[in-house]
Amino acid sequence: MDPNIIREEEIEQLLAGLLDLYGYDFTNYARASLRRRINRIMIVDKLPSFAELFYKIKSDPAYLKHFVAEVTVNVTEMFRDPQVYATIRREVLPVLATYPFIRIWHAGCATGEEVYSMAILLEESGLLHKSLLYATDLNHNMVEQVRSGIFPMRHMKQYSENYIAAGGKQDFSQYYTAKYDRAVFSSTLRKKLIVATHNLVSDSSFNEFQMIFCRNVLIYFDKTLQEKVLQLLDNSLEQRGFLVLGTKENLRFSAIAPGYLPLAPKDKIWRKRQ
Template identity: 60%
Template structure:
């Protein structure tokens, strides 16, 4: 058993066979397929959950995961990575504002897919960009995630007030033209984003591992999700995105992700060298 980073003395020692059993149980009993997720990342997160709850044995953990729906939801939340913020990587949003939105503006209806949207911060960021470009009224923002709990957060648009200062700084760096505080209402320690921004959202659960294309989009954003998948699953998801993009549509990935060396790479051209945005040209 190799050492797991951050867990020198784990409460229960798991080997690769244990992880395989858990993955098979998830498919058989709940329909969740995590087999294509990075095994090392998956193992660390399972260890973290077992450590937090102080499980005495693997069989106890397995039984609860199979038969306790509440614990299953917690497991999915722990395994799926939900780390995001508004206007993350401001130069990325500068590029969207300057180079991509003027091209989308020529469309009668703009369809954008945020795949793996997590708690919705980046979807609201896009809605603000579109509103400031006078394009939100003719846009549909499809926000999907495997985890229904994070979609509820997106739907409500309520976030910790302590986040607003950092998000305001990101917004300014991203070329924002208004006072960021005009987009939310503060109430004690929470901030609610303007509900008008969410009127053009279409929220739905969607599993990138097993679900198919459901529309044709001009822009797909899936940032910092593929890094948690193994190579075959990355290829499968990139093929899904290719199938879901109309000709001359755009695909945006995270800073550590790339289309290079993928089976669909020849169909895309990078918009600019410093941004992970590609245009479908074939």
């Protein structure tokens, strides 16, 4: 892929347009990755020039949706990094079990695989009945997808292996019904989800949670935006609550770091101090 199809000033023009016209603020996204994704969209969509791309974004609402969904990364899987879920099962769930009511936020949930993973853990620990899992993403399409609980059947073998690596003891296939090439997850899991659009860049805190997942979201932001989002997460987490980031993400550069104790440094799970 030619990394130079789109020029730096064209990116600036595009980002300013997206913000002015639609309120999508990508200006503090990490630039190297953003540039790569915009280039990729232009190649995949066979757009010969920046002018063409910009015109489509301005004139075609369906294309705008498509662009936003493609420029943001929505790659995820169930029980991704199984050892993280093993740690949650072992060390976090026993603490959550002591609360009368459990609220968990999956911030930037994409297609929702991690939300369902957590719902399965809670169900197996007998905690799902007193839990609510809030799943938010800036993409409206993603939100619909999470609500449906329908995932491609072809991924189930991998997810089942992840589930077992995460300490799962049941038959993973009991959680879904196969319908042709789709796996429809059970309504027991779905009815505890609250799904909504929420933009971490521009929206504010909307509740207090005992646990927040924000995995592989911060890597797409520059340091300024990372800090802003971490402050938002901090404001949304109760004292003694748990924060879970992606396995290559870190709190260490943040002003909120002193307020947190590492629970499992390799798994990137922190606990907020009192």
